[in-house]
Each structure stands twice: as C-alpha cells, then as structure tokens.
Amino acid sequence: xxxxxxxxxxxxxxxxxxxxxxxxxxxxxxxxxxxxxxxxxxxxxxxxxxxxxxxxxxxxxxxxxxxxxxxxxxxxxxxxxxxxxxxxxxxxxxxxxxxxxxxxxxxxxxxxxxxxxxxxxxxxxxxxxxxxxxxxxxxxxxxxxxxxxxxxxxxxxxxxxxxxxxxxxxxxxxxxxxxxxxxxxxxxxxxxxxxxxxxxxxxxxxxxxxxxxxxxxxxxxxxxxxxxxxxxxxxxxxxxxxxxxxxxxxxxxxxxxxxxxxxxxxxxxxxxxxxxxxxxxxxxxxxxxxxxxxxxxxxxxxxxxxxxxxxxxxxxxxxxxxxxxxxxxxxxxxxxxxxxxxxxxxxxxxxxxxxxxxxxxxxxxxxxxxxxxxxxxxxxxxxxxxxxxxxxxxxxxxxxxxxxxxxxxxxxxxxxxxxxxxxxxxxxxxxxxxxxxxxxxxxxxxxxxxxxxxxxxxxxxxxxxxxxxxxxxxxxxxxxxxxxxxxxxxxxxxxxxx
Amino acid sequence: xxxxxxxxxxxxxxxxxxxxxxxxxxxxxxxxxxxxxxxxxxxxxxxxxxxxxxxxxxxxxxxxxxxxxxxxxxxxxxxxxxxxxxxxxxxxxxxxxxxxxxxxxxxxxxxxxxxxxxxxxxxxxxxxxxxxxxxxxxxxxxxxxxxxxxxxxxxxxxxxxxxxxxxxxxxxxxxxxxxxxxxxxxxxxxxxxxxxxxxxxxxxxxxxxxxxxxxxxxxxxxxxxxxxxxxxxxxxxxxxxxxxxxxxxxxxxxxxxxxxxxxxxxxxxxxxxxxxxxxxxxxxxxxxxxxxxxxxxxxxxxxxxxxxxxxxxxxx
Numbered sequence: 058x059x060x061x062x063x064x065x066x067x068x069x070x071x072x073x074x075x076x077x078x079x080x081x082x083x084x085x086x087x088x089x090x091x092x093x094x095x096x097x098x099x100x101x102x103x104x105x106x107x108x109x110x111x112x113x114x115x116x117x118x119x120x121x122x123x124x125x126x127x128x129x130x131x132x133x134x135x136x137x138x139x140x141x142x143x144x145x146x147x148x149x150x151x152x153x154x155x156x157x158x159x160x161x162x163x164x165x166x167x168x169x170x171x172x173x174x175x176x177x178x179x180x181x182x183x184x185x186x187x188x189x190x191x192x193x194x195x196x197x198x199x200x201x202x203x204x205x206x207x208x209x210x211x212x213x214x215x216x217x218x219x220x221x222x223x224x225x226x227x228x229x230x231x232x233x234x235x236x237x238x239x240x241x242x243x244x245x246x247x248x249x250x251x252x253x254x255x256x257x258x259x260x261x262x263x264x265x266x267x268x269x270x271x272x273x274x275x276x277x278x279x280x281x282x283x284x285x286x287x288x289x290x291x292x293x294x295x296x297x298x299x300x301x302x303x304x305x306x307x308x309x310x311x312x313x314x315x316x317x318x319x320x321x322x323x324x325x326x327x328x329x330x331x332x333x334x335x336x337x338x339x340x341x342x343x344x345x346x347x348x349x350x351x352x353x354x355x356x357x358x359x360x361x362x363x364x365x366x367x368x369x370x371x372x373x374x375x376x377x378x379x380x381x382x383x384x385x386x387x388x389x390x391x392x393x394x395x396x397x398x399x400x401x402x403x404x405x406x407x408x409x410x411x412x413x414x415x416x417x418x419x420x421x422x423x424x425x426x427x428x429x430x431x432x433x434x435x436x437x438x439x440x441x442x443x444x445x446x447x448x449x450x451x452x453x454x455x456x457x458x459x460x461x462x463x464x465x466x467x468x469x470x471x472x473x474x475x476x477x478x479x480x481x482x483x484x485x486x487x488x489x490x491x492x493x494x495x496x497x498x499x500x501x502x503x504x505x506x507x508x509x510x511x512x513x514x515x516x517x518x519x520x521x522x523x524x525x526x527x528x529x530x531x532x533x534x535x536x537x538x539x540x541x542x543x544x545x546x547x548x549x550x551x552x553x554x555x
Numbered sequence: 556x557x558x559x560x561x562x563x564x565x566x567x568x569x570x571x572x573x574x575x576x577x578x579x580x581x582x583x584x585x586x587x588x589x590x591x592x593x594x595x596x597x598x599x600x601x602x603x604x605x606x607x608x609x610x611x612x613x614x615x616x617x618x619x620x621x622x623x624x625x626x627x628x629x630x631x632x633x634x635x636x637x638x639x640x641x642x643x644x645x646x647x648x649x650x651x652x653x654x655x656x657x658x659x660x661x662x663x664x665x666x667x668x669x670x671x672x673x674x675x676x677x678x679x680x681x682x683x684x685x686x687x688x689x690x691x692x693x694x695x696x697x698x699x700x701x702x703x704x705x706x707x708x709x710x711x712x713x714x715x716x717x718x719x720x721x722x723x724x725x726x727x728x729x730x731x732x733x734x735x736x737x738x739x740x741x742x743x744x745x746x747x748x749x750x751x752x753x754x755x756x757x758x759x760x761x762x763x764x765x766x767x768x769x770x771x772x773x774x775x776x777x778x779x780x781x782x783x784x785x786x787x788x789x790x791x792x793x794x795x796x797x798x799x800x801x802x803x804x805x806x807x808x809x810x811x812x813x814x815x816x817x818x819x820x821x822x823x824x825x826x827x828x829x830x831x832x833x834x835x836x837x838x839x840x841x842x843x844x845x846x847x848x849x850x851x852x853x854x855x856x857x858x859x860x861x862x863x864x865x866x867x868x869x870x871x
Contacts, residue, residue, distance in 0.1 A: 118660075301656055304656075305656065310557060330716070330810075331558075
C-alpha cells in the first residue's frame with residue numbers, strides 16, 4: 058500500500074459507514090479488486106490518472122454553468138477518480154424499493170388530480186395536499202397515459218451510520234444529473250481501464266435509449282418514430298449541458314419555448330425551416346410555473362402559450378406532467394409509506410428518514426425543544442435552500458427558525474441529523490474519507506426502470522455534508538458490481554435463470 | 556433532417572455578422588492605404604466610410620466632426636454601432652454560442668478567440684499605429700472561420716443558411732463599395748480627377764479583386780470597367796453576380812421559396828439590364844440604391860419565410 062492511503066491504514070477513523078473500507082481497514086469484498094489495484098499505484102501514477110481524467114473532461118466538454126456576479130461561467134465538471142462500489146445483491150433490493158416508490162407516487166398524483174380517494178379515506182389529510190403550492194388545480198381531471206405523471210424521478214439516497222440506505226427526498230419536477238452519471242463512467246473507462254478486467258460492472262450508457270423508449274411510449278399519435286423534443290430554458294440554465302446531451306443522445310430536437318406554438322386545434326408544433334412540425338412528446342426541463350403563460354405565470358417567456366390546452370386534450374404528452382410536484386413536498390414525503398400500503402398493498406422496502414411535521418402539535422413541541430439536534434427544512438423548497446442544520450447552527454439562527462416554525466408550521470418539517478457515509482476520495486496527494494449521497498433515476502412509462510446505480514455526489518471539503526456541485530461538491534463514478542462468486546459462475550447462472 | 560427556424564436564423568446572422576466584420580475591416584484597410592497615397596488636399600474625406608455604411612445618423616448622435624479619430628473609433632470599436640467591427644464580432648459570437656451543437660466544435664473555439672482578441676485590441680487599434688495589424692488579424696481570422704465552415708460543414712440546411720447570410724451581406728457590401736466610386740459621394744468639384752484610378756484600385760483591393768482584374772481586364776484601372784467587372788464577373792467570389800447566383804442556388808432546394816425566388820430573379824434581371832457605359836454617375840448611384848432595397852426585401856422575405864413561419868402565431 059502506498060502512503061497516499063495512510064488515512065485509511067488503521068481502518069475507518071470516523072464514526073461513519075465507509076463505502077469501500079471496513080472499520081478494521083480491510084477493503085469490502087465487493088471493492089477488493091479495485092482497492093488492490095488502486096493501492097498498488099504510486100503517488101505519481103495516481104496523479105497522472107487524475108490528470109488524464111481532467112484532460113478527458115475538458116476534451117469531452119463536460120461542464121456545468123454557474124451564475125455569479127452577473128456572469129455565466131462554464132466550469133469543468135469536478136470528478137474524483139476512485140469509484141463508489143455497491144454489490145448488485147444489495148442494489149437489487151434498493152432498486153426494487155425505488156420502483157415501488159415511483160409506482161406509489163404516480164398512483165398518488167393520478168389520484169389527487171382525479172378521484173382523490175386517498176383524501177376521502179383519510180390516509181393523507183386533504184388540506185396539506187390541496188393547500189400546497191405544489192398542487193396545481195389547472196391539472197385536475199387529466200389522465201395521462203398509464204397513469205404516469207412523474208416519468209423521470211431522481212431520488213436522493215443516503216447511507217446512515219448503520220450502513221442502511223434511506224430515502225432523503227424524491228425529485229419529481231425536473232431532476233438533473235443523469236448526463237454526468239453517464240459521462241463519469243466514460244471517464245473511468247478512459248483513465249482506469251484495468252479495473253474493468255476483474256469486475257463485472259453493470260453498464261449505464263443505455264439511459265438515453267431507455268429515456269427515449271419511455272417518452273416514445275407516451276405519444277398519442279401512432280407513428281413509427283414520434284416527434285420528441287427537449288424543452289430547455291436556454292443557454293443560461295445551469296443544466297444546459299445536460300439538456301443538449303440528452304437531446305443528442307435521443308436524436309431529439311433541443312428547443313426553447315419560442316420554437317414551439319399551439320394552433321387553433323390545440324396541437325403543438327415546432328417551427329422549422331420546412332414549416333411547422335407536429336410534436337408528440339415534450340421532455341420539459343423548465344418548471345411548471347414557466348410552462349404556459351396562459352395557465353401559470355403570465356410573464357413567462359420561457360414557456361409555450363397554449364401547451365396546457367394541448368396537453369389536456371391529449372394531443373401532446375409532457376414529461377414530467379405538470380402538477381407532478383404535488384408529491385415532491387417534504388410534508389407529503391412523510392406519507393409515502395402509507396401510500397405504498399394504500400395503493401400497492403405492499404410493505405415499503407426502502408427506509409425513510411423519521412420526519413416530524415411541525416403542523417402536528419406534539420411533533421412541533423418536540424422539534425422546538427430539540428432544534429439543536431434536528432435538521433429543519435421548508436416543505437416546498439428544493440436544492441437545499443432555506444434549511445437549518447441544528448447541530449451546526451448558531452443560537453440566533455435556531456431562534457430565528459423557532460419563530461418561522463411558529464408562524465407557519467405547515468411549511469416546516471424536521472428530521473434527525475444523519476451521518477452520511479464516506480468513501481475514499483483522492484484529495485491533493487492523499488486518499489481521504491469524504492461524505493457522499495446517491496441519486497438514482499427512475500423512469501416511469503408503461504413500465505418502470507431504475508438506473509443501475511446513479512449519480513454519486515461527494516462533498517470535497519473535509520467534514521462537509523454539502524454535495525452540491527456549485528458549492529464545492531464533486532462526483533464519482535458509481536458501480537453496481539456482481540459479487541465475485543456470482544461473477545465467476547455468471548454464465549451458468551444466466552443459463553439457468555432463463 | 557429537421558432544422559429549427561431559430562437555429563437557422565442564428566446561423567444566418569452569425570454568417571452575416573462575420574461577413575460584415577470582415578468586409579468593414581477590408582474596406583477600412585484599403586481606405587487607409589488610399590489616404591496615404593493621395594496628395595494632401597485631394598484626398599476624400601473620412602466621412603465616406605460612414606456614408607458607405609449608411610450610418611451618418613447613428614454617427615451623428617455621438618460625434619460632431621467626421622475626423623479620422625472619430626470615424627475609425629466608430630467603425631472599429633464602437634459598442635453600439637451595429638456596423639462596427641467589434642459589435643459584429645460580438646454578435647456573431649452570441650449566435651454561435653447557442654448553435655454550437657450543429658456546428659463543428661472548432662467553429663465555436665475560433666469565434667470565441669476572435670471575440671477575445673477584439674475585446675482586448677479593438678479600442679487600442681483606432682490610432683494609425685496598431686490599426687493595420689488589427690484589421691489584418693480580423694480579416695485573417697474571419698477567413699479561417701469561413702474556411703473551416705466550408706471544409707467541414709455537412710451540406711444540409713445549416714450550410715445553406717450560413718451561405719445565404721454570407722452572400723447576402725457580401726452583395727450588399729460590394730454594391731456599397733461601388734457606390735463610393737460612383738462619385739455620388741465624392742463631390743466632383745473638390746476632387747482631382749487624376750486620383751480617380753487610385754480610388755478605384757483601392758476599392759478593387761478591398762474586394763481582393765485587383766489581381767484578377769489585371770489578369771482579366773488589363774492593367775488600366777478605369778471606372779466603367781471596374782464597375783462592370785465587380786457587378787458582373789461571375790467567377791469573382793465577391794462580385795454581385797457571383798453572390799446572386801450563389802443565393803439562388805441555395806434558395807432552390809428550400810421549401811416555400813416562391814416569394815424569395817421572385818425577388819431574387821427581379822434583382823438578377825435588374826443587374827443584367829443595367830448598362831454601365833451608358834450610365835451617368837447619378838444613374839449608377841440610383842441603380843445601387845434600388846438594388847440595395849431589393850436585397851433588403853430579400854432579407855426580410857428570408858426572415859419571414861423561414862425564421863418566423865406565417866402559419867405560426869406571433870411571438871409573445
């Protein structure tokens with residue numbers, strides 16, 4: 058073992074679950090080959106591999122945009138060369154849980170905009186759904202194909218101290234990051250090709266075609282190749298790279314709102330030099346609020362006037378469907394296990410984080426008494442805005458939140474602080490543990506499909522839990538690996554299974 | 556192959572702005588040489604450059620006197636003059652930025668570099684000392700980008716709209732150049748006739764056409780022959796005839812081209828019926844005026860036909 062790994066020489070020092078190394082300092086079974094190979098590299102070789110990764114990122118033009126001081130800066134994608142490795146047996150369970158969750162959430166959204174049975178049966182209190190900003194009355198009585206609303210869901214998972222995966226939140230509006238998941242694998246193939254020899258790693262690069270099939274299945278016109286477009290807010294959006302990447306991967310047009318229009322018969326067209334071309338499916342990457350100035354914000358110039366009319370008439374499919382955000386609310390999050398039992402008659406197989414709803418008096422009292430131990434989050438915000446991490450907050454900040462909670466209890470939830478798992482990460486000259494999370498993507502059309510793995514985001518700052526790329530976060534390639542035993546007898550197992 | 560109207564429009568304008576930047580640089584460069592050759596007192600005023608570009612009004616809002624400093628600043632570095640070299644480069648870059656995915660990767664890199672170069676040098680190149688080097692760089696870099704497009708772009712709609720933009724802008728600029736020679740702008744009374752050939756030669760140079768002219772027509776630079784040559788020499792890439800032929804060639808394969816072709820044919824007919832030898836200077840100027848209106852009409856028809864299709868609703 059070379060000296061880069063000295064932080065790990067006595068096992069995992071922190072009080073955290075480490076993804077690759079056990080508490081006694083041995084590589085986990087699934088990571089055995091990879092760790093052996095990586096530890097065999099000299100410091101110079103490690104640095105050279107990192108250099109190669111940086112070069113690949115520049116050459117492939119993988120970037121994200123941050124907006125600061127009135128300027129847009131295209132930043133190279135931050136990437137750590139040491140992969141995060143998960144055994145496929147464990148992943149199968151997680152993946153099943155994610156699919157189950159996605160099905161239940163879609164049943165819920167479809168129910169809310171139609172019969173509202175779950176409210177009538179008192180499983181979820183009606184007022185917290187119908188009074189939420191995320192509930193869009195404009196979407197009532199619409200029945201998208203297959204009852205699927207949130208066609209693309211990005212669910213954030215974390216591992217706590219006990220090594221168990223917990224769902225942190227579901228992103229049902231316009232989740233991003235999937236292009237980086239695919240590109241991370243491309244980079245690893247280039248810079249650590251040896252690793253692929255002894256490991257059987259599930260591929261991730263068929264995402265674009267899976268997405269295409271899911272979207273194509275939503276088309277109401279019976280065409281051999283439905284017309285699919287990716288609707289972007291434009292070059293200034295931080296995820297523009299991904300919009301262009303997915304459009305290219307699906308052979309779809311990347312459009313802006315002004316490229317589209319709705320005619321008198323409520324059909325959607327794009328303006329091309331050969332004349333209008335009817336659009337069947339819109340994979341939109343702009344928020345509901347900006348989608349249609351006729352129905353939502355009048356001042357929106359990003360959207361398409363009349364697109365909601367076209368959608369309600371069934372002339373065009375929109376993914377994710379408008380209004381899907383109703384299930385993407387931190388209060389609703391607390392009810393997902395009940396939804397799974399209610400709609401599917403199954404027990405939830407993925408754990409949720411214990412959630413205190415400040416709207417309930419006993420919960421609120423507990424939260425106010427334990428602010429120093431809890432994470433308080435606003436119900437409607439996403440992207441980590443406006444939350445308070447109790448153990449790290451000042452007294453003044455806690456007092457401020459106590460006031461906020463009392464003023465508007467519906468808008469706040471609280472959860473215990475989790476100890477995010479770590480993984481060996483190559484920082485400067487040494488390999489050190491850094492915290493990470495995982496965002497798998499779930500596609501929901503006629504069928505449900507879950508990405509093998511997902512996007513692992515890692516906080517590059519020591520001790521930090523902030524994995525966001527605009528705030529010093531990086532990412533890792535995520536491997537789902539067939540365990541050694543299974544891998545060696547893979548051919549036989551496959552033969553038997555089918 | 557689907558081409559979004561918005562993408563087509565941006566490619567078309569990228570080409571127009573690149574061409575305009577290059578042509579303005581060429582014109583300014585030639586005029587610089589001319590000024591140095593002509594005996595003091597006989598030289599044409601700097602105002603000609605502004606008049607060629609029909610920019611007197613915009614110029615007048617900022618400057619009182621048509622002196623060298625003001626005119627060159629206006630043409631090279633002005634941030635608001637849509638005809639200034641720096642403005643054109645900036646506008647071209649904005650258009651490439653949003654169409655990168657349909658262009659060869661290097662196009663963005665080169666256009667971006669051209670922009671960075673102009674950012675750093677345009678304002679410093681108004682004075683005589685750095686002017687030459689700056690203008691030469693702009694011309695060279697524009698040509699490099701054109702060469703890149705010509706040798707790498709797939710001959711589809713993207714190529715078509717880029718070519719339309721280039722040719723339309725170039726036809727417009729070539730007629731403007733001739734207009735200077737037409738004397739409508741060079742008041743006869745204050746000019747020494749002996750410098751006429753120098754002016755015509757300068758204009759030929761700005762079109763990179765001096766050598767071809769000598770080989771095809773002869774060494775004597777004479778007004779009628781130059782006009783005839785620049786208007787109608789179909790083999791000269793900057794002649795009006797060449798531009799019109801090229802535009803026609805790209806219009807033919809497009810759908811809904813009826814109206815554009817009609818205007819196009821009218822312009823071609825007008826050009827072929829114009830007899831240089833029989834025309835007075837005023838006739839030539841009037842002809843160019845009408846001809847430029849025709850080009851403007853063609854530009855608006857291209858825009859209304861392919862960039863904002865009539866079947867669609869108005870933009871909100």
